[in-house]
Amino acid sequence: MSDSSPEIDAPKLDDQRFAENMKAIRISRGMSQSDLVEALRALGWTSVFQTTVSRIENGDRPVRYGESRVIARALGVHAERFLLPAQDQELASKLAAARLAVRDNNNGIVGLALNMARARRALERVIDDARANGFEPTDLPSSGPDEWVELVPVSVSDELALALEALEQMTPESAVRTGLEVDERAEQRAKANRDAP
Structure with missing residues (x-):
């Protein structure tokens, strides 16, 4: 020196x-x-x-x-x-910010899962009420060449059919899976754009 x-x-x-x-x-x-x-x-x-x-x-x-x-x-x-040292501090701050973002999002997902569980239980109770009053679900249109056909609910039986379908298809697990799939596709598109000449 x-x-x-x-x-x-x-x-x-x-x-x-x-x-x-x-x-x-x-x-x-x-x-x-x-x-x-x-x-x-x-x-x-x-x-x-x-x-x-x-x-x-x-x-x-x-x-x-x-x-x-x-x-x-x-x-x-x-x-x-x-x-x-400044370089270590900057990296430690980035790690902390990313970790806290994951924690905050995890807490948000927990809250949403709690809301979903409550909403599903409420839906199950209403389904039970409909069945106790003698209603049966309408047959939903089958998917096929006319996939665009969707049941427009006009009766209790129609609503019951859609409610049962929602209970089967709309779960916290399916929501997380869908989110991960959407993120993966977005990452693939971003990578393709970065790699494009």
Whole structure:
């Protein structure tokens, strides 16, 4: 190493990385400095101001240990994440964002499956009521050369036939399978477009 570029000592390097990563993580969370100040105050750091955040992010003010822990909580990361090299921090942030997107979508699917189960049970009860009142399902048009023919419900028996068909065909599993098939086709089209000259 040349004399013109002295090596930064470890604590100063940590302070520099902390400042850079704090700003990068804050921005990746879609938070302004003012948003971060609000979050920090809500977590008990009552003497923080936007100028404090700005000075820390610009490297003009080192952060204290207790402050680093509150900042980490406000940004939803462990305090050690602020000390990663910039390239590692960027990759860790991408991994975290992708993981959280999967988690959020999984939670959404769980909620939809719960709604589907309730709707199916309600449909089963109404089907039982229709049958208890002596109704039988209409024969549905068979698929064949006239696949476009669809039963237009005009009676309880017609609705009963369509309700039974829905119970058989519309399941959480079939919905997930359809979603995966649509995604696979979209990926294949995207790949074909990328590979096209």
